[in-house]
Amino acid sequence: QVQLVESGGGLVQAGDSLRLSCTASGLLFNSVTMGWFRQAPGKEREFVAAISWSGSSPNYKDSMKGRFTVSRDNVKNTVYLQMNSLKPEDTAVYYCAASRVGPGNSLSSYPYWGQGTQVTVSS
Numbered sequence: 001q002v003q004l005v006e007s008g009g010g011l012v013q014a015g016d017s018l019r020l021s022c023t024a025s026g027l028l029f030n031s032v033t034m035g036w037f038r039q040a041p042g043k044e045r046e047f048v049a050a051i052s053w054s055g056s057s058p059n060y061k062d063s064m065k066g067r068f069t070v071s072r073d074n075v076k077n078t079v080y081l082q083m084n085s086l087k088p089e090d091t092a093v094y095y096c097a098a099s100r101v102g103p104g105n106s107l108s109s110y111p112y113w114g115q116g117t118q119v120t121v122s123s
Contacts (some may be wrong), residue, residue: 002026002112004096012086016037016121020081022096022114033099034072034079035110040091045095049081050103059103086121093118094116 008020022034035050049070050059058070069082077094094117097110 001035002098004098004112004114006094006096006114006117007038007066009119011120011122014087014123017082017084018086018119020022020083020094020096020117020119020121021048021078022080023076023078023120024096025077027098030054030074030076031100032057033101033103035097035099035103035105036070036071036079036081037096037107037110038090038102039116040089040092043092045107047105048094050099050105051079052103057103059105061105062110083119088121091121 003025006022031050031053036048037045038048039045047061051070051072057070067085072079096114098112099110101109
């Protein structure tokens with residue numbers, strides 16, 4: 001049974017940083033792409049970033065480039081999302097997901113999902 005468990009969310013002020021973690025079990029972690037998505041209240045879930053099994057091909061939504069960094073530790077079965085210079089519009093539930101295809105941005109490519117972690121950025 002595949003399990004993805006996110007952690008690291010919280011309430012921060014604009015300009016602060018957070019690092020989200022997602023630990024996976026029940027799958028061969030070093031063979032899957034890991035992605036981060038987010039969903040704000042009343043909005044659709046959107047792609048944030050993804051990283052290939054080797055960590056060599058990170059992919060970001062354009063608006064996240066330069067502020068967010070995705071990385072992974074295949075020994076710890078964990079993927080990270082470092083978020084800097086946070087803005088109120090970054091407020092959302094952040095989800096990690098696993099895929100057996102390349103680091104794409106399509107939700108439908110990710111069959112495995114975590115429960116999400118709330119990030120709230122106050123102005």
